[in-house]
Amino acid sequence: MTAPILKATGLTKHFPTPGGLVRAVSDVDFTLNAGETLALVGESGSGKSTIGRLILRLIEPTSGQVEIDGKQLFTLKAKELRALRRDVQIIFQDPYGSLNPRMTVGAMLAEPLRLHGLASGRAVEPAVADLMRLVGLQPDQANRYPHEFSGGQRQRIGIARALAVQPRIIVCDEAVSALDVSIQAQIVNLLADLRKARGLAYLFISHDLAIVRHIADRVAVLYLGRIVELAPAAELFASPRHPYTRALLSAIPTPDPTARRERTLLSGEPPSPINLPGGCSFHPRCPFAVERCRTETPVLTGAGHVTACHLWPELPPQPAPPAELETSDRLKRLQARFQDERPMAAL
Ligand code: ADP
Ligand code: MG
Secondary structure: OOOEEEEEEEEEEEEEEOOEEEEEEEEEEEEEEOOOEEEEEOOOOOOHHHHHHHHOOOOOOOEEEEEEOOEEHHHOOHHHHHHHHHHEEEEOOOHHHHOOOOOOHHHHHHHHHHHOOOOOHHHHHHHHHHHHHHOOOOHHHOOOOHHHOOHHHHHHHHHHHHHOOOOOEEEEEOOOOOOOHHHHHHHHHHHHHHHHHHOOEEEEEOOOHHHHHHHOOEEEEEEOOEEEEEEEHHHHHHOOOOHHHHHHHHOOOOOOHHHOOOOHHHOOOOOOOOOOOOOOOOHHHOOOOOHHHHHOOOOOEOOOOEEOOOOOOOOOOOOOHHHHHHHOHHHHHHHHHHHOOOOOOOO
16 A cells, blocks of 8 residues: 555634634545545535645644644644645646746746755756746746746646646646636646656646546545545546535536436535534435434545445435446547647647
């Protein structure tokens, strides 16, 4: 067994707000192995970005722990924290928002190299050029500013900046969600190539299940701040257990109206994380809920493939979503775009 490079235990983040306590993340446990891609999926507001921010220690937890390489992230002193920060980087959805508009790409990439003593003096320029080539950008574009690049190129810059400090873990927070479909495939392929080349581990946050299916080794499904199911990706897509996971998979849009699945499962908005329903948070939207679901919070059970549902494994079988997904036009188009490999080409 590979030892996990990251281990979250009882991770909890509640935000006190004038309207009440926002329970963004509650008692989340997971591990991330070296070289692995673990996807976090769930509707907007389910706590995905909050988990990402906790792992970077951009925010402090309400309770719980994150261990990175055996070190407790939240009790580290400033100096140790700085060293650990190198190991964990983040790529955001909107690279434009996180790139300094007044800095050239070259300067932006040189900064972390110098800061962490990875290159100095005359070694900086070739190191920057290497980074740019690595992500499919041309080194002679180093003196340009972010606005002179396309969306896909800017995401490449964001990736290069994350890679500059030679991290071992990258949190990708909706990293391709804002890009055109054809560009998404290029960036996802680039991330996959880099993972292999650099032995990176990704915490891949996304609401796009088709992309997750393509890139993830394991998938954790979040509902209102709790993991309700966690499994190897192939298994999760082939035999989802939790009613929420089933609903999510059935809601993958298909362009063919005759292939449209029952989507009644996910009727209604997710409840507010301020007034969480008691018991299983999903019970008000769950077609299978029984009395116990209203009163008792289920815990994750199983081995390898875990789910937090009182009714599992007695849940009625559902028409398997994968078969239908397999034949959906959308999946065919997605597969086509992932096969359309031009990984290193400048856009
Ligand atoms: P996701 O990334 O899955 O869309 P988030 O982690 O961004 O979800 O948010 C989870 C919940 O926490 C949401 O209800 C969000 O409004 C709330 N939240 C996030 N950050 C804060 C904050 N700083 N203060 C109050 N509530 C917050
Ligand atoms: Mg988010």
